[in-house]
Amino acid sequence: MAATPLDLFDLDASLTDEERAVRDTVRRFVDDRVLPHAAEWFRKAEFPWQLVPTFAELGLLGAPIATHGCAGMNPTAYWLALRELERADSGIRSFVSVQTSLVMVPISLFGSDAQKDRWLPALQQGKAIGCFGLTEPDAGSDPAAMRTRATKTGDGWRLTGAKRWITNGTRADVAVVWAKTGDDANSIRAFLVPRGASGFTQTPMERKLSFRCSDTADLCFDDVRLPDDALLPGTKGLGSALKCLFEARGGIAFAVCGSAAASLQCAIDFAKERVAFGKPIAAMQLVQGKLATMGVELAKAQLVALSLARLKEAGRLEPVQVSIAKMNNVRCALEITRTCRDILAANGITEEYPVMRHMNNLETVSTYEGTSDVHLLVIGQFLTGHAAFRG
Ligand SMILES: Cc1cc2nc3c(=O)[nH]c(=O)nc-3n(C[C@H](O)[C@H](O)[C@H](O)COP(=O)(O)OP(=O)(O)OC[C@H]3O[C@@H](n4cnc5c(N)ncnc54)[C@H](O)[C@@H]3O)c2cc1C
Known part of the structure; x- marks a missing residue:
């Protein structure tokens, strides 16, 4: 175990065997069956419904729930799985986030026994959406x-x-x-x-x-x-709806490290290959400065994400912490994808590279589940005791 470009603090070493196993299983699935088609699905505006039964087999639908056939995964394992899906496309990751945190979790938290029996098994198996x-x-x-x-x-x-x-x-x-x-x-x-x-x-x-x-x-x-x-x-x-969003936002803060990491890896590979003024652009100080800054920002976002997951596991996660992580990590991921696009220059605007697709997707992720403005206001209220939502 050691620092790697996409994991500068070697956070991998602090994962349990079970968490690593979930991550690696989903990683293989994403590499084999999602990444090769992600650009085409984006271009054609098609959701890959054919993958839903596999999401179910992997235990991703309703993963944190421990009843009705759901996997009962710990938050870190589930969020690592989301990060792997996000590495391919935020839109695909969102299918799982919504089905799980915004549909199955509310039914599990707020539903009657009859509602749970009627819907949770079907949603877990991907037979209902x-x-x-x-x-x-x-x-x-x-x-x-x-x-x-x-x-x-x-x-x-x-x-x-x-x-x-x-x-x-x-x-x-x-x-x-x-x-x-x-x-x-x-x-x-x-x-x-x-x-x-x-x-x-x-x-x-x-x-x-x-x-x-x-x-x-x-x-x-x-x-x-x-x-x-x-x-x-x-x-x-409204508090009940906000409780569901609280569940989903933690996963988003963790997941966006996936699209950021995929974009950074792409920019590093590109910079090593692309030659300008007689040498690879990776050997230029200005390009290295951008890559180094992105590596550091990604490492910080991953530290925030893992802290969030461990707080959730300990039952100590608070709304202000989720707001900090959602706002910070989405901002950081967006900034990384924009800088990667800059390094790829003209090539960066094509679908041959995933960077601009991730960048476009992150514009949505920045808006849904609370805009940065909304999260700043949550944090501001925590700091000052004053709610400033109405100006
Ligand atoms: C692709 C996609 C998928 C989505 N999926 C879902 C879903 O499944 N379910 C669902 O319910 N919703 C979903 N949403 C909606 C999303 O949650 C909302 O877009 C989001 O809450 C922002 O609302 P709005 O777009 O109406 O912007 P508005 O609330 O109109 O905000 C406009 C601007 O004003 C700012 N603003 C608002 N209030 C304040 C304030 N008090 N102080 C300072 N600035 C402020 C905002 O930050 C923003 O910049 C989705 C959105 C997208 C784009």
Whole structure:
């Protein structure tokens, strides 16, 4: 064991055998079956649905859950797996993040036994696909401003409203939909809306320049009638939705080290080969300065990610720490991909190299699960005691 260009602090040495085994298994799968096609899926804006059964076989769907046939992986092992998927494409990693942290975890945390029995095994086996509908056309960073309403009727609920930018939304068999049941954010509850419910439409969002291989949808609820047991009974206010995001954001902070590392490796290889002014650009001081800075930034991001995972394992992870890690690591990954693109110069804009695809994808990762602004405000509130979200 020793420092390597993509692991300058030899964090690999601190992983358990089990964590390393999960990582290596997913790494082989990504090398063999994902990386060779990632650029094409991005270009064609196609999600590789054929891989879903393998995600299930690898134990990735619902990985941190310990019941209903799920793998019960520790956070580090699961997040290492996400990092490997992200090495290929953030859009592919997001399928697993959403299915797991934003669909299966809420059902596991807030669902009735009947809901868990109905959905968790099917979602774990990849026989059902799920999505998480919080964002609306006019409410993103401020989900308390949502307009989607669930109104109680004699024998159930009527759901009216719209959700936008919903990952896995076109194909989802079940949508976890957040709606107000009264006037304020305390009245927000989640409902399980099955595909095919009358008045429920799932429309793909097209012409994206980022997350092209990811399925992103508009969901519309036109007076959808739901039975009483569509309500996730444990959800109580916006805090329940934020708890799900808390679960997902940690994985994202860890995962983005994958796209950053893939881009840096690509830039190092390119710089060793590319000759200018009679020698490889890797031997130029200015290029080395960029590569060295990126190596250091990646090492720092990986230290943050691993600390986050170990805090989660110890049951001590706090929201402010997740905000710091999500904001810092996505910023760092974006900056790395931009600098790598710069080193690759003209070649960097082609799909022959993964750098610009990762860069474009990270623009989405920077926006979803809380923008940098939102996380700065969370951190600022922790430091000062003042909530400055409203200016
Ligand atoms: C590809 C993709 C997939 C997604 N998947 C999902 C999904 O599966 N489910 C889901 O529910 N959502 C999903 N989202 C939506 C995502 O979570 C939102 O885009 C995000 O929360 C930001 O909301 P917004 O785009 O409406 O931006 P806005 O909230 O309108 O923000 C616009 C700008 O204003 C800034 N801003 C907002 N409030 C403040 C403030 N108080 N102070 C300072 N600046 C502020 C923001 O940082 C941003 O720069 C996805 C988005 C994308 C692009």
